[in-house]
Amino acid sequence: MICSKKSLDEEGLSPDLTSLMDIIFIVMVFLLLSANIQVQTLTVSIPKAQSSSELGSADDSALAVTVTADDERWGLQDKVFSDWDTFTAAFTVAVKHTPNRPVIIASDKQANVEKLLKLFEFMQQHQIHATHIMMKGPNQ
Template identity: 40%
Template structure:
């Protein structure tokens, strides 16, 4: 009987580890969620140019338009259905007169993916985009 009482005393003296385990798991989840994650990005080396308005450019610019719905691409206001057709037309246009400035106008609701794809293509073919058209916010 004395032993039975001793075993009861030993069970009462042992700490309950359940709250400690809960805290350890919460801290682990916090550390996993706040760990730094490497963001995937595309490095695009944009050319440095002086700011000019469209009226100040010397030559008639090559205009590229990006739309939010298909067809996504337009060159000189002519819609082009596919990316391959667009790139071929742009290269052909730039070969006619490589000194012509390039103006890019993108729809506000357009895909960022299409803009990055275009900028990467321009950089790859050493085509300098002199202007990105933007709408000023009204104050």
């Protein structure tokens, strides 16, 4: 095969940029790893309890919401819902039916925190106020 010889001007005047590119990539990786990433959070204002009160027997006038450990199931009163959309529809209907009815939230100990926060976010968007959150006391 016949090849033409490169002229000296092309070889002699072009610098080798390999090491410069290596340094640029190292600096880029360092800057990407050290950059502050904005974390999106949901602010939930939880008032401090003045006193601890025990919740006795189930109050028929209160609306009980149950957060289960199963990701797919939600509870409202004595009914179990298999998905979020049907639960929220039933929850909003129950709240609109009796708007001054107190809401009690009972969460399973093994329930995911994200699931509880999802409920809090829904309640905050629809201006539903929970009057009680059931918790296990330190002596129980």
